[in-house]
Amino acid sequence: MPQIRDRRAAGLAVLLAVLGTASTAMGLRTEATTPTPVAAEPAHHQPSPSTTPARNPSAQNSAKANTTGAAGTTTAAGTTTAGTTTPDDDSVPAPPAATARAKTAPGSLPRSEPVQLKIPRVELDTAVSSLGLRRDGTLEVPPLTAGAPAGWYRHSPTPGEPGAAVIIGHVDSAREGPAVFFRLREVRLGDPITVRRKNGTVATFEVYRVATYPKRAFPTDEVYGATDRPELRLITCGGSFDRSRGSYRDNVVVYASRRG
Numbered sequence: 001m002p003q004i005r006d007r008r009a010a011g012l013a014v015l016l017a018v019l020g021t022a023s024t025a026m027g028l029r030t031e032a033t034t035p036t037p038v039a040a041e042p043a044h045h046q047p048s049p050s051t052t053p054a055r056n057p058s059a060q061n062s063a064k065a066n067t068t069g070a071a072g073t074t075t076a077a078g079t080t081t082a083g084t085t086t087p088d089d090d091s092v093p094a095p096p097a098a099t100a101r102a103k104t105a106p107g108s109l110p111r112s113e114p115v116q117l118k119i120p121r122v123e124l125d126t127a128v129s130s131l132g133l134r135r136d137g138t139l140e141v142p143p144l145t146a147g148a149p150a151g152w153y154r155h156s157p158t159p160g161e162p163g164a165a166v167i168i169g170h171v172d173s174a175r176e177g178p179a180v181f182f183r184l185r186e187v188r189l190g191d192p193i194t195v196r197r198k199n200g201t202v203a204t205f206e207v208y209r210v211a212t213y214p215k216r217a218f219p220t221d222e223v224y225g226a227t228d229r230p231e232l233r234l235i236t237c238g239g240s241f242d243r244s245r246g247s248y249r250d251n252v253v254v255y256a257s258r259r260g
Helices: 001-035 058-065 220-224
Strands: 077-079 115-120 124-131 149-155 165-169 192-199 200-215 230-242 247-258
Touching: 001 115, 165 220, 192 230, 200 230, 220 230
Parallel strands: 077 200, 124 149, 165 230
Antiparallel strands: 115 124, 115 192, 149 165, 192 200, 200 247, 230 247
């Protein structure tokens, strides 16, 4: 009997040894065939078409400070395409920080805020509101509602003073339809523009240039550059419509100088 028990014990030991070896081999094979974990890439969130990406004000101001003008090519109709880099959105870059105002030049008027703008060719007759800057350093824009007026940038010269007075307005909206500057692109060289001012005086201007600039390449210095004579800049959106961003790709700028 003791010999039988010894044989059984020996057999069991052999069996356990075989099973242990097989288990070790299977474990090594499983480990060798397990794929190496891959770190997940962070999700890239795309802004919705109606959302304007947040911007760094200091970076925005730095970009504007490095902007330079570009002459571009003017067609027979007076439309120009040119420029350098600005933000890719529906905003309008602001003029450079104001310096000392130019001395009164011959034919200029004293400072008085604009209250009404008329352009006979496009049957435009609108009130003019006062606009400042957004927190990101770009120009404020008038309300995007039916009947909203054009807006004058209050840190620019008033129409009739030496320098470029800046007035902006919407072209249209999906909800409201045509806006105040819907027909601005139809303005032609030599067209008169009149601005009635708060003190009752009227400044009359004549269009000498109509330009279209990509918003990615808005030439701040060219549009807002210093001038020693009274001038006017009218700005709106134009060009093709970018459905992914919900805005137009270009800006239309009308340049005019004071008559008389």
